[in-house]
């Protein structure tokens with residue numbers, strides 16, 4: 001997904017995976033299900049999420065952890081509600097996008113593992 005303009009230049013218009021910040025004490029998987037619903041209007045089955053990796057990243061203004069999960073969607077039907085653009089790409093094309101820096105290790109692992 002492509003993020004729109006942000007108050008931080010270094011993430012403005014960058015590509016990222018759907019997701020967002022944990023709210024209250026919610027579990028990571030519950031957060032992801034909520035964000036996928038808010039951002040794409042899709043309902044997922046939480047028990048089918050597969051943990052993929054953790055990225056710990058520090059931008060100049062904040063540090064954060066990104067907990068990444070894999071999920072096999074039954075259909076590609078969704079509504080883009082938050083981002084300004086989206087792409088469905090084969091793994092080998094992923095590097096053509098201008099990813100947020102925190103996402104680069106995720107893209108590299110996806111490519112390395114041929115997922």
Ligand SMILES: Nc1nc2c([nH]c(=O)n2[C@H]2C[C@H](O)[C@@H](COP(=O)(O)OP(=O)(O)OP(=O)(O)O)O2)c(=O)[nH]1
Pocket residue numbers: 011015016017018019020021022035064100101102103
């Ligand atoms: N969702 C998401 N955020 C990412 C990725 N890579 C990356 O650097 N980020 C950064 C951008 C944001 O500063 C932060 C996530 O915030 P967000 O704006 O997506 O979270 P949110 O949906 O809860 O948004 P908000 O309510 O705070 O506006 O992490 C990524 O792949 N996905």
